[in-house]
Amino acid sequence: MSGASDRLYARPVPCFEARPGAWRLAGSRVFFREIEVLRRNASPEILPVDAAVAISPVLAEAVGRAGASRPDLAGVSLAKPAIMGVLNVTPDSFSDGGVHEGVAAAIGHGMAMAEAGAGIIDIGGESTRPGAQPVPEAQELDRVLPVIEGLRRAGCPAPISIDTRNAAVAHAALSAGATLFNDISALTHDPASLEVARAAPALCLMHALGDPQTMQRDPRYDDVLLDIYDWLEARVLAAEAAGIPRARIAVDPGIGFGKTLEHNLALLRRLSLFHGLGCAVLLGVSRKRFIGTLSGEGDAARRAPGSIAAGLAGLDQGAHLIRVHDVPETVQAVAVWNALREEGAGE
Template identity: 50%
Template sequence: MTVYYRAIPRTDQAKPEGAVALAGGWCWFDQVEVLQKGAAAHLIPARETPHDVLQRMTSPRADIASLDMGSPNIMGILNVTPDSFSDGGKFASTASAVEQAERMISDGVNILDIGGESTRPGALDVSISDEIARVVPVIATVRAQSDIAISIDTRKSDVAQAAMHAGATFVNDVSAMGFDAKIATVAAQAKTPICLMHAQGQPKDMQVDPRYENVVLDIYDYLAHRIEIAVQAGVERAQIVVDPGIGFGKTQGHNLAILRGISLFHSLGCPVLLGASRKKFIGDITQEPIAELRVGGSLAVALKAVSQGVQILRVHDTKETKQAIRLAQKI
């Protein structure tokens, strides 16, 4: 039976002897939770963790798209779509999208995530040509004006390749190569980092009764497998980011379990990305039906993620998130 090891991250200034840095970042830990499917969890001292696992937990992460993984990074969401769940249609034109990109850069984001296909629950596929027509002019214009890191949010290798030719420096694939296996080869050939996200089902049906044996451990197994597939395709392991996929085939209970146990994913040895901004589970918990008014809940999730060592936060409210993280870390 597989044994899993989850670092218990801390950020307190009183750091005990024997504590070690989590992923070379701002959190430390001296205890590890030992997990198995169908068995009770228990704690052990960090020093008793198997050496190879402890090394993956503690090793500093390589830069991703020139971003320092030793501190939190804010990824600004820019949906060039008519139907995204929170801001669909607001930035569908190139001019409005570029203006929004400029605002987020001014807010101090570290990377822009530009997408031309909504993957909200119930969304339908967009053609490759339509997706390219939406994102490439925006990426090219932003790149001509700035050296900001740019992520292309796509499941399709042709879109990823066109976006990288236009100036994108990171591939964010919500299907973890499951929709189009060639996307890993495209990233490998371009020596571009790639984010692999977990999703159960397709956007059109992913919220229809999602089930897991153990949601956190099942996602860990899935991501471990997808990492190996990406490596076999030629992607450097140090250039792979993982995302547990909040809201992609998950109930509210699944999402909360992931957030409580998200530090487990550091044991994969890759940076962790979290995209929970304004999502429905936040609205359900806070009784806020309007996505744009879920800023407070989104900030609470972001700060929880930072306290767990998550390196990249994918958010809509860039200025507010930057301010919250800066204050939390200063304290």
């Protein structure tokens, strides 16, 4: 997976004060005054924004997109970081499989996350952990639809996202009241998904290398950051060509989905590159294996501190949404992060 060797990429270098000449990063509470110009097989070069945009129209376009505010996504304001609460209704998800498998338990947990401050509830009926086997569509529907319908009946205040690769599941979930189609395959798994996504109020396109059964078998990239940027750019363009505006799209680099520890760290360190796509940026790091590797914590359910640290690092790169299992703890951490950033934002 590689792009043109002479292409230039613009990564805003985050800063935290609105000094003269600073641009706000994608409407977030983070700013940038410099651009790290990236190119394959060449050393990065850091330039003032004005100098970078004068080099080429490609850089100017990316900088312009990175400096533009993002509209609400699925009815959720992105002016401050939003939290997506994970609600897996599966027996085999990597950290919470079986915990919320029953409909009543799942509805109760979804309501609790919304009341704790989750801006979106993301419901999944098929585990996509490394090595997971596909689930028949009928079984996936049986798992997710009663939960979506139950949350709607219970007056859930948060929008609902459906985490699926399958068009029929997404269509049924949207009809039942979901508002965001969150596809880990970025509409490549099911040929009918693009048509379903066209009618969805919001869409998330995620990068994954291969499928869950194969993605962690020696993943390789020419340049993990630029390869994934190019791939997501192609998927955004495909969605746009189908009539889905960027304002309705979030992108997710897919931490842990066909990535080694070093791949994951490289993406987190330079996450701000993806603002050049002109979409909201979603980051999912919660409880993932790389956190266990770095911390020595083998129990995924005990990785909340590491998950929060990685999530806040994403916010420092301008991420708009973070997808988490531990909602109350993350809400508390983000509230403190927001307070610390308010002075720099001049608010």
